[in-house]
Amino acid sequence: MLDGFVPWPPDVAERYRQAGYWRGFSLRQLFDDSVRRHPDKVAAVDVTRRVTYAELADEADRIAAGLLDLGIGSRDRLVLHLPNVNEFLSVLLAVFSIGAIPVLALPGHRRDEITHLARAANAVAYLGPDRFQGFDHRELAREVRAEVPSVRHVVIAGDSAEFTSLAELASAEPRQLPPVDAAEVALLLLSGGTTGVPKLIPRTHDDYAYNIFACAEVTGFGADSVYLAANPVPHNAALGCPGVLGALLVGGKAVLAANPSPDHVFPLIAREGVTHTALVPALALLWTEAAQTMPVDMSGMTLQVGSSKFSPAAVERVRSGLRCRIMNVYGIGEGLITHTRLDDPLEVVYTTEGTPICPDDEVKIVDPEDRELPAGVTGELLTRGPYTIRGYFAAPEHNRRAFTTDGFYRTGDLAKLTEDGRIVIEGRLKDIIHHVGEKVSAEEVEGHVLTYPSVRDAAVVGIPDDAIDERICVFVVLTAEAEAAAMTLSLRTIREHIRDRGLAPYKLPDELVVVPELPRTPVGKIDKSALRAGRRELQHR
Structure with missing residues (x-):
């Protein structure tokens, strides 16, 4: 196992395998199954081009070979810093193919965040665009290399200046690759707190694949579905809940929006036949306002709304304004996802975050002394399960505070359980005002x-x-x-x-x-x- 990764106890891991949550296939293997079934089907669309499953697989194979030629291989970490473009997907699949581990930086990250991530992950490479939204990522790469000695390689999509170009990597000849162990770490997500530097969340091929397929099942996402990534694809919701990876693994279509503004996404929704997307509440409300003057048909869409509390008044405003199906969601990059269901009564969607997506998700509400609280009483939400991590990457001191001795993750969220087991998020422990x-x-x-x-x-x-x-x-x-x-x-x-x-x-x-x-x-x-x-x-x- 990767040094710094905290695995599930062996007996627990075996139980998850026996239950069928962990299938033993890497994320690239699962994508290749879609390629075999739908080689000529459009897999992904961005602002510049459309690629089929076969074309995306070929790009990924060539980039994988190019990365190996650079000396990047199994368990090496690479900071992936691309926006919503098809190259994000081909690079991600290439990195999965060779057993390397992408650190998924967000497009808005700059020197402080990227140097922190590269240092925390002991990354050997940085891969970003030449310019994005007026910002020169090549200058950023120079600063990162100067400050983080482990970063030996820089790969740039576009005009690469003195660095290696992504196009050059993609010209390598594909080769046979050794299999990747699905129990290994597949990717490092970032924690989403509002204070302090992000922590690295290690997700394995096994657990993240389950995360993706379970979300696809709950949301009714299948081979005929189209997922719109309105938010940045490195974010967990847009990536794998079910996200763009969900689209690729079930044989659907991923649409990568350059930005989430109604001017840009409303035409995409109509042209590409979008069936699913995920938004934060503020963006859902913005779309609702825009729809009053920019007519768009969302009656066939399922909208997942999460990341922060979606109040009953806001749910009703969005549902009536966009006329789409709404699923109220609670999700964390560390694992646990709860969902209202498509057949839930409106009252449930308005007032709760639903129930966990996995039968073996364990949740409990505790008081400050970790005593479990009954239904209806607010306390901290703790969880463990087959896709909830047992520790942040290489963070032993923080892990002692963030996890209980028996493996429950302390979410830091205040919640209560209804009598029928639904979760209601009430706020954050650190978002309490003493008044x-x-x-x-x-x-x-x-x-x-x-x-x-x-x-x-x-x-x-x-x-x-x-x-x-x-x-x-x-x-x-x-x-x-x-x-x-x-x-x-x-x-x-x-x-x-x-x-x-x-x-x-x-x-x-x-x-x-x-x-x-x-x-x-x-x-x-x-x-x-x-x-x-x-x-x-x-x-x-």
């Missing part, structure tokens, strides 16, 4: 603020205050209609609105700041640190 002696869930207040008709998006943060511990500050983004009407929104109006909804007085906000957009981390989560840091400037705009 006049009481604890206030920021996400609870956000959910009430979002019910106000003129509010499109909202975030609540705590601001230190010696007199009351922390002040409750709410940042809101107005709807397009409210902005067009030059509508103003006062703190008093919001306080009265949410108080009338029955919220306790100690949960009412102390400050209101109207902003054009909420800042977000590279994985789409609201960046509350940025909101706190820029609060005074925003108030005086």
